[in-house]
Structures are given as C-alpha cells and as structure tokens.
Amino acid sequence: MKLTGYIRENGSVGIRNHILVIPASVCASEVAARIASHVEGAIAIPNQHGCCQIGADLAQTANTLIGLGKNPNIAAALVIGLGCEGVPARDVAKEIGKTGKKVECLIIQENGGTLKTEAEGVKILKGFAQDIAKMHREEIDISDITLAIECGGSDTTSGLASNPAAGYASDKIVELGGTSIFSETTEFIGAEHLLAKRAVTKEIGDKILKIVSDCEKKAMTMGVDMRGGQPTPGNIQGGISTIEEKSLGCIYKGGTAEIKGVLDYGEIPSGKGLYIMDTPGQDIESITGMTAGGAQIVIFTTGRGTPTGSPIAPVIKITGNPETYKTMYDNIDINAGRIVTGEKSIKDIGEEIFAEILEVINGKLTKAESLKHREFGIYKLISTF
Incomplete structure (x- = not known):
C-alpha cells in the first residue's frame, strides 16, 4: 500500500x-x-x-x-x-x-x-x-513512522491475545525500518529480566533493570509497596492475580525485537528500532510521554475497555475480550477476541493491526478520533511546591 x-x-x-x-x-x-x-x-x-x-x-x-x-x-x-x-x-x-x-x-x-x-x-x-x-500529502515510507504501544484496563485476554498481536505488528514495523516504543515501567516488574536479555548491549540491559528498581524504590519512599496498587482493582476483576502475571502479559506488546535503548520520559529515539520509555503505568501520562518522544500513531490494547485517545496522535483500540468488543463497540477498532474464540491466530490479528495502522497513517479516523477523545496528562516526578 x-x-x-x-x-x-x-x-x-x-x-x-x-x-x-x-x-x-x-x-x-x-x-x-x-x-x-x-x-x-x-x-x-x-x-x-x-x-x-x-x-x-x-x-x-x-x-x-x-x-x-x-x-x-x-x-x-x-x-x-x-x-x-x-x-x-x-x-x-x-x-x-x-x-x-x-x-x-x-x-x-x-x-x-x-x-x-x-x-x-x-x-x-x-x-x-x-x-x-x-499543504498536501506526499508519498512516505513506513520507516518514517514511530509507533507508540500502550495497554490499559488489562484482563486475562490482554496477555493471551491482544498484546501478542500488537507485538507482532510492532515487530513488522521494526523489520521494515520503522521505530516502535513501549512503556509503563511499573508493568515490567517481575519480567524485567526477560526484557534485559533482549537488550542489544549489557549497558542497556542494566538500565532496564535500574528503571524498574528505581520505580519500586520510589513507591517505598511513601511507605507503600508497589504491589498495593498493581494489579489495579479492575485488573483483578479481569482475572489477573499478581503484578508478575500482569507484567508477563504486558511485555508481549513489545514483540520480540532487540531493544535498542531506554528513553527518559518524552525523549526522542536516537535511531530506528524498538525502544523502551520509562513512564508510569497510568495510560494517559504514558501516551503523552511517547507522543512527546515523536510517536505519530498509537496502538492501545485493552481487556476491560477504555475510550482513551490523544490530542495529537490517532489511537487504535484493540481488545482481546470478545465481550468488551460487543459492549464497547463505539470505542474499539479491532476485535482480537477472535484469537480467544479460535477464529483467528495471533499472526492473523497482527496482520490486521498492521493493515489498520497503514490505513490510519493514510488518514482513516480511529474511533477515538471520531469521538474527539483527547485525554492528556504529564507525568510529575515530585509534588507541586
């Protein structure tokens, strides 16, 4: 195309x-x-x-x-x-x-x-x-695109269906010379060692381990354990029992490509390939960070459903839960629940997500855009003085 x-x-x-x-x-x-x-x-x-x-x-x-x-x-x-x-x-x-x-x-x-x-x-x-x-549209290449990948309102279908399918699409963009960013440091806890093994250098792998450690230490400065807020009540209702279980499902959205670097919040990647951005697990603040880092388009997987959009980048919504697709049809673009029901494979839905990305690049409005969902928030490091 x-x-x-x-x-x-x-x-x-x-x-x-x-x-x-x-x-x-x-x-x-x-x-x-x-x-x-x-x-x-x-x-x-x-x-x-x-x-x-x-x-x-x-x-x-x-x-x-x-x-x-x-x-x-x-x-x-x-x-x-x-x-x-x-x-x-x-x-x-x-x-x-x-x-x-x-x-x-x-x-x-x-x-x-x-x-x-x-x-x-x-x-x-x-x-x-x-x-x-x-201004007029001109021909471009997929290598010009930076994709942001987010997940929110996760349930058991997220790690089984929608996140692996999103990861397939991410891998394809990286293989074609593009750039992909995934984030949410709180949702690496318990799976950070697996991400570190995919880093292109030991230094980058060590940085992955450090951002996760720093995230946990920050929570402890307030006298709380991160596991008190993760998984969220909605995640638990959706069948996710531990933060490690949530993280193991979450990291699938980053596909299988080598990790080229770890970005600070809002930092622009220095090259092509797959990057991690150090952001909170809060979806809106995370998306803001990745779009500040140059991402022109977002894919967002959700098990329980969310209407979240972005002021400046189209957000494609994907759910692995067939019931969520029915009840939140107005908000969800792609039904990855067909993996759960056995109608489609992860590759099938991954190809469908990739095709949707191409259509949206060319101007197709996502459902979040059509409904003018423009949620926005900037991640704060400390309290206001």
Whole structure:
C-alpha cells in the first residue's frame, strides 16, 4: 500500500496536520482553550502543570511541552504563557521553532488579559490555518513512522491475545525500518529480566533493570509497596492475580525485537528500532510521554475497555475480550477476541493491526478520533511546591 503524509521542514513526517495551542502553565490553559475553539484544526492541550515546580520536575514539564510541539503531526504551534509561571513560554516556542515549523508565543500579562490575548491568538491561528490548507500529502515510507504501544484496563485476554498481536505488528514495523516504543515501567516488574536479555548491549540491559528498581524504590519512599496498587482493582476483576502475571502479559506488546535503548520520559529515539520509555503505568501520562518522544500513531490494547485517545496522535483500540468488543463497540477498532474464540491466530490479528495502522497513517479516523477523545496528562516526578 502506498503511504502518504506531511513532510515537515526538518524532514520528519506527520500523519495528521494539527495546529497545537500549548499553555505553558495551568494558569494559561483556559485562554489557550478559548483560542483553539475558534479555529478549525486547532487543539489546545489542558496542561495542569508548569508553575510551582522545581528542578528535574519542572524541566520534565517544559521538555514534554517542547516535544509535543515538535511532534511531526503538528504543523504549527502557538505557545500561551501567563507571564510569571515556572515554564518559560518563550523558550518553549524557541525550541519548537528549531524544527522549522511556524511558531508564535503570546503572554497574557503582556497582552492585557484574557480578551485581548484571545483576539490576538485567534488572529495568529487563522493565519496558520490558511498556510496549512496549502499543504498536501506526499508519498512516505513506513520507516518514517514511530509507533507508540500502550495497554490499559488489562484482563486475562490482554496477555493471551491482544498484546501478542500488537507485538507482532510492532515487530513488522521494526523489520521494515520503522521505530516502535513501549512503556509503563511499573508493568515490567517481575519480567524485567526477560526484557534485559533482549537488550542489544549489557549497558542497556542494566538500565532496564535500574528503571524498574528505581520505580519500586520510589513507591517505598511513601511507605507503600508497589504491589498495593498493581494489579489495579479492575485488573483483578479481569482475572489477573499478581503484578508478575500482569507484567508477563504486558511485555508481549513489545514483540520480540532487540531493544535498542531506554528513553527518559518524552525523549526522542536516537535511531530506528524498538525502544523502551520509562513512564508510569497510568495510560494517559504514558501516551503523552511517547507522543512527546515523536510517536505519530498509537496502538492501545485493552481487556476491560477504555475510550482513551490523544490530542495529537490517532489511537487504535484493540481488545482481546470478545465481550468488551460487543459492549464497547463505539470505542474499539479491532476485535482480537477472535484469537480467544479460535477464529483467528495471533499472526492473523497482527496482520490486521498492521493493515489498520497503514490505513490510519493514510488518514482513516480511529474511533477515538471520531469521538474527539483527547485525554492528556504529564507525568510529575515530585509534588507541586
């Protein structure tokens, strides 16, 4: 199948053509949302953070916002700052601008408040929209694609059906020269040694073991064992009894390819192939990290069902539970439950997922997109001060 996308100024490839309005802090989020509401194709992210953060936590928020603006699915960006927040709005805009795409910045305090900033922002976005309307899709290659893989609301069918099928599709993209990222460090616990064996170097393998160890230690600083929250109540109701059992099912979504590296939250891969990103198990924060790392498309397996989408990347929903497919048909794109019922093999559904990825790259809307599911959250390292 011929693939098409939008080739950006820096050579990266987008499969969507969004205008992104980025509030540098929660204090600018409402104004950002009002501006985006006036212009077709514009999306504002509801950033809850950006103020009263310190050190690495503040840097992570800023870097995530920059990464989202750099994502190839973004054609142009407008950064909105209040003027006194911790995240420097102008610096965020400047970093995004290094991609060559159109970027502007407005500061609410300097523009005279909500109404004046809103009016100026709408004027800027209308200009962006007119320029973007002139862009056309061009032929691209699957090697231009970075796939993000997520699982959430897991049950026993996730590890048996949907995750292995997603892993098959991931392996195929990697074999064809593309890039794939899977994450959720909390859901490696008990299976981290198996992932470490797949690392291309001992150093990378050791880093996999370290991020899992650090994750458990962080929970212990609060006087709790990670196993108190994992598996979740929903996982347990779905038949998953231990965190090790959950992890062994979870890692199937990463396929069988060699692991080329371990990425920090929101970090862009340095090359092609399969990568792990160090993220929480919280689905929305995890997806945000991978899209900030450049992923243009997401496949999301779910046993019990979830409507989660993304503001900037299409999310393909896959379930291994045939009952969930029936009850949440409006949200689920692919029924991997046919593996459980014996109608299809893992390879069959893996090929179906891969074919769906190609269709979505070419512009087919996922169900999450059609329903305008744009869930968003940034992972915080420490509490707000």
